[in-house]
Amino acid sequence: MPFADRLNNxxxxxxxxxxxxxxxxxxxxxxxxxxxxxLFDVDGIREAVNAALSEEPGATLQYGATEGHPPLREQxxxxxASKGVRGLAANDLIVTTGSQQALDxxxxxxxxxxxxxxxxxxxxxxxxxxxxxxxxxxxxxPVDGQGAQTDRLEQLIAEHKPKFVxxxxxxxxxxxxxxxxxxxxxxxxxxxxxxxxxxxxxxYGDLYFGDAPPPSxxxxxxxxxxxxxxxxHCGSLSKVLxxxxxxxxxxxxxxxxxxxTMCKQFSxxxxxxxxxxxxxxxxxxxxxxATLSRVRRVYAERAATMTTALRRELGDAIDFVAPQGGLxxxxxxxxxxxxxxxxxxxxxxxxxxxxxxxxxxPFFANDPVHATLRLSFAxxxxxxxxxxxxxxxKAL
Ligand code: PMP
Numbered sequence: 001m002p003f004a005d006r007l008n009n010x011x012x013x014x015x016x017x018x019x020x021x022x023x024x025x026x027x028x029x030x031x032x033x034x035x036x037x038x039l040f041d042v043d044g045i046r047e048a049v050n051a052a053l054s055e056e057p058g059a060t061l062q063y064g065a066t067e068g069h070p071p072l073r074e075q076x077x078x079x080x081a082s083k084g085v086r087g088l089a090a091n092d093l094i095v096t097t098g099s100q101q102a103l104d105x106x107x108x109x110x111x112x113x114x115x116x117x118x119x120x121x122x123x124x125x126x127x128x129x130x131x132x133x134x135x136x137x138x139x140x141x142p143v144d145g146q147g148a149q150t151d152r153l154e155q156l157i158a159e160h161k162p163k164f165v166x167x168x169x170x171x172x173x174x175x176x177x178x179x180x181x182x183x184x185x186x187x188x189x190x191x192x193x194x195x196x197x198x199x200x201x202x203x204y205g206d207l208y209f210g211d212a213p214p215p216s217x218x219x220x221x222x223x224x225x226x227x228x229x230x231x232x233h234c235g236s237l238s239k240v241l242x243x244x245x246x247x248x249x250x251x252x253x254x255x256x257x258x259x260x261t262m263c264k265q266f267s268x269x270x271x272x273x274x275x276x277x278x279x280x281x282x283x284x285x286x287x288x289x290a291t292l293s294r295v296r297r298v299y300a301e302r303a304a305t306m307t308t309a310l311r312r313e314l315g316d317a318i319d320f321v322a323p324q325g326g327l328x329x330x331x332x333x334x335x336x337x338x339x340x341x342x343x344x345x346x347x348x349x350x351x352x353x354x355x356x357x358x359x360x361x362p363f364f365a366n367d368p369v370h371a372t373l374r375l376s377f378a379x380x381x382x383x384x385x386x387x388x389x390x391x392x393x394k395a396l
Pocket of ligand 1: 246
């Protein structure tokens with residue numbers, strides 16, 4: 001087929017190949033990126049659907065505005081206010097079909113072939129693929145336990161003059177890292193100083209286990225004059241409520257939202273009004289706080305079980321920072337005692353032992369670190385987490 005040249009910029013991910021092996025009976029999987037479907041608030045969503053169909057049947061089933069269903073935009077602005085974002089009006093955000101669409105719209109509106117974009121190493125694989133599809137030349141800023149290294153980031157911004165910088169400051173996928181408050185402020189200051197657009201992707205910020213993380217870049221932006229003009233924030237209901245709803249949103253400079261809305265119109269016209277009206281009713285009913293505390297509690301327990309078992313079963317052959325939220329443990333194989341030190345080799349051995357995870361190398365846009373892996377603790381019950389990590393110990 002005479003496909004478009006842009007397809008040459010991307011390839012089917014190595015991870016997808018691995019997922020083919022997951023069908024093996026009895027396998028315990030830490031490989032997925034899904035939230036646990038057993039945690040979905042089915043009753044709450046059913047009530048929200050009923051309310052949408054009885055209170056606003058026309059709008060729920062009709063075409064809608066590309067920017068989003070007005071009652072949902074109102075509810076999302078209020079939700080953001082509850083997370084410390086001041087002065088956000090409904091018109092300051094657009095609804096997207098998952099935050100994945102927000103990333104696609106950013107690629108579409110901002111990236112010309114050859115443009116530099118800075119991403120974290122490691123970062124969300126679909127972002128790498130999405131920006132590359134538009135021809136982005138990705139540059140990587142390293143991440144440590146405190147998030148992206150801001151000194152290095154400022155050097156890279158000065159050197160490459162990127163179109164934008166894409167960050168997942170809170171419980172990144174796959175890094176699980178939480179950027180410190182100092183680094184968040186540094187990011188905002190350097191964005192203003194260099195006039196560089198920062199994209200904050202925040203699907204995991206609500207999934208914290210103990211104390212709340214530092215405020216989002218968006219919530220902090222008021223403290224740095226001019227920061228709101230160089231900041232885009234992507235939110236999502238996927239990890240806290242339901243990814244099947246495909247409801248995300250994007251906050252950003254009005255000029256950018258207008259262009260993104262235009263592109264969205266040509267793409268899907270609007271996010272499903274049925275899903276949007278359901279989400280609006282769900283938020284209006286005030287169910288979110290209880291849902292959040294429930295999922296936080298469950299994930300916190302699973303994370304603690306996994307990290308304790310990892311230390312016990314893999315000892316000094318593995319190194320990681322215990323996550324304070326999100327869905328993932330990001331780990332390094334140290335090679336101690338002559339044990340396996342390559343994530344992909346380890347993944348194959350693990351599958352033979354009946355346990356799966358994702359090797360870390362594909363999450364790097366440049367210079368892959370092969371001794372890394374991502375383990376999700378989100379979907380397995382506690383006894384399976386224990387058993388799965390024991391199998392990992394055997395595989396190693
Ligand atoms: N950003 C990050 C960092 C993610 O991990 C994900 C989902 N895995 C997304 C965006 C996309 O999520 P959704 O489109 O469901 O909102």
